[in-house]
Amino acid sequence: MEDIEWEYLDEDSLARVTKLELNSKTVYTPSHTTTIRDDQTYSAVVGTNRRTPSINVAGEMLTKSTLDLIGKNIDTANDLAGRLIGKKSTSSRDINFIYPRIPKNYEVKNGEKKTYTSIPKIDELQISSLAHIQLQCSADAIIPPIPSAIRELDLFKDILSRTKNEMQTFKKEKQPMMGYIPNIDDRGLVIKMIEEYLKKPYECRIFGVDFSGSSNNPQLMFTVVSTLREKLKIRKNRGDNERYYLHVFNASVSKKSEKLISPVSDLLTHLYGVDSVSGVIWGGGGGNPDNARYIQISDYGAYRKDAIKGHVNCSCPVCSKYNVEQIYDHAHYLDRLKVHRMSSYREEYNRIAEKIRLGKDKAYSPYVKHKTQTLKDVERIIADVREIKARTGG
Numbered sequence: 001m002e003d004i005e006w007e008y009l010d011e012d013s014l015a016r017v018t019k020l021e022l023n024s025k026t027v028y029t030p031s032h033t034t035t036i037r038d039d040q041t042y043s044a045v046v047g048t049n050r051r052t053p054s055i056n057v058a059g060e061m062l063t064k065s066t067l068d069l070i071g072k073n074i075d076t077a078n079d080l081a082g083r084l085i086g087k088k089s090t091s092s093r094d095i096n097f098i099y100p101r102i103p104k105n106y107e108v109k110n111g112e113k114k115t116y117t118s119i120p121k122i123d124e125l126q127i128s129s130l131a132h133i134q135l136q137c138s139a140d141a142i143i144p145p146i147p148s149a150i151r152e153l154d155l156f157k158d159i160l161s162r163t164k165n166e167m168q169t170f171k172k173e174k175q176p177m178m179g180y181i182p183n184i185d186d187r188g189l190v191i192k193m194i195e196e197y198l199k200k201p202y203e204c205r206i207f208g209v210d211f212s213g214s215s216n217n218p219q220l221m222f223t224v225v226s227t228l229r230e231k232l233k234i235r236k237n238r239g240d241n242e243r244y245y246l247h248v249f250n251a252s253v254s255k256k257s258e259k260l261i262s263p264v265s266d267l268l269t270h271l272y273g274v275d276s277v278s279g280v281i282w283g284g285g286g287g288n289p290d291n292a293r294y295i296q297i298s299d300y301g302a303y304r305k306d307a308i309k310g311h312v313n314c315s316c317p318v319c320s321k322y323n324v325e326q327i328y329d330h331a332h333y334l335d336r337l338k339v340h341r342m343s344s345y346r347e348e349y350n351r352i353a354e355k356i357r358l359g360k361d362k363a364y365s366p367y368v369k370h371k372t373q374t375l376k377d378v379e380r381i382i383a384d385v386r387e388i389k390a391r392t393g394g
């Protein structure tokens with residue numbers, strides 16, 4: 001079972017320091033998920049041997065052939081489980097979410113022409129198998145296999161009860177189920193999903209919102225957070241109220257843009273009370289170093305190679321060894337940029353948690369309001385948060 005404590009709350013936003021206890025593991029948030037599975041590699045790469053326990057997302061975007069055969073062919077299910085286990089953290093202190101993701105549609109290539117087919121309705125065998133695979137992988141919270149483009153409430157309810165059945169069959173009914181919400185436009189359906197998740201027998205308190213690779217996603221966040229707070233009767237005063245944990249899947253690091261400098265976005269989700277966030281589980285990068293971005297924490301800007309010249313102020317293992325030209329001028333430039341980002345995020349999350357703890361004039365919101373590349377986005381989110389608080393009586 002899970003235990004969720006909100007230890008410190010930011011005054012202007014919904015950012016918080018949460019202590020999550022799940023299956024005898026403890027993590028503190030806000031945080032970004034780890035993408036390096038074992039402590040040794042982490043130490044070597046990030047340059048510290050004191051890795052704090054974190055959330056790890058072992059995910060895979062299901063291909064058409066995998067989805068077609070899942071629940072029908074035992075080898076397909078075992079192969080998928082094997083791949084997902086291979087992505088789990090090897091540290092027994094880390095919390096693992098196992099996420100076989102059902103995409104919105106499939107690309108069909110016919111010579112040069114590309115078309116898209118929608119995902120057929122997911123059936124009972126597929127649901128049971130995808131839930132079972134997570135149990136097999138010892139997932140710390142079971143994610144109901146909701147297709148990314150779901151439209152019908154009835155199908156959604158079927159998926160929940162099938163998932164719960166599977167958990168009961170394997171005597172795992174006490175394992176928490178995650179209240180998973182895909183990135184869909186139908187806000188009414190999102191509200192109904194949350195209502196269902198909160199009901200018996202599910203009683204979800206750990207929620208996961210899928211951004212599908214988008215940044216910030218204010219409309220969806222507004223709906224999710226205001227509904228959760230309203231239904232759980234969360235007020236400003238702390239104490240007896242119900243708490244929830246909120247994870248965001250597949251968030252983009254920065255806004256998609258052709259500009260040389262683009263605002264960082266994943267770090268801002270915490271203003272909405274997001275506890276942890278993970279990046280996209282599918283490939284990316286594009287292969288052109290000119291377009292790969294270097295994250296600068298001092299202003300929350302994601303810089304393209306041509307914009308970052310001479311700007312670097314970072315003492316991570318990569319930046320203390322190479323200058324910007326050298327980082328980019330290498331076959332493994334993406335790895336180097338990733339190590340830099342992980343190191344600077346690690347420091348930044350310590351800073352954010354410290355500011356939320358200190359509160360008052362040293363607080364988090366005034367700090368984040370000074371990040372010059374994200375001024376507009378922060379303003380928007382703070383305005384949203386004010387309205388959420390006003391609506392839910394906090």
Ligand SMILES: [Zn+2]
Nearest residue numbers: 314316319340
């Ligand atoms: Zn660096």
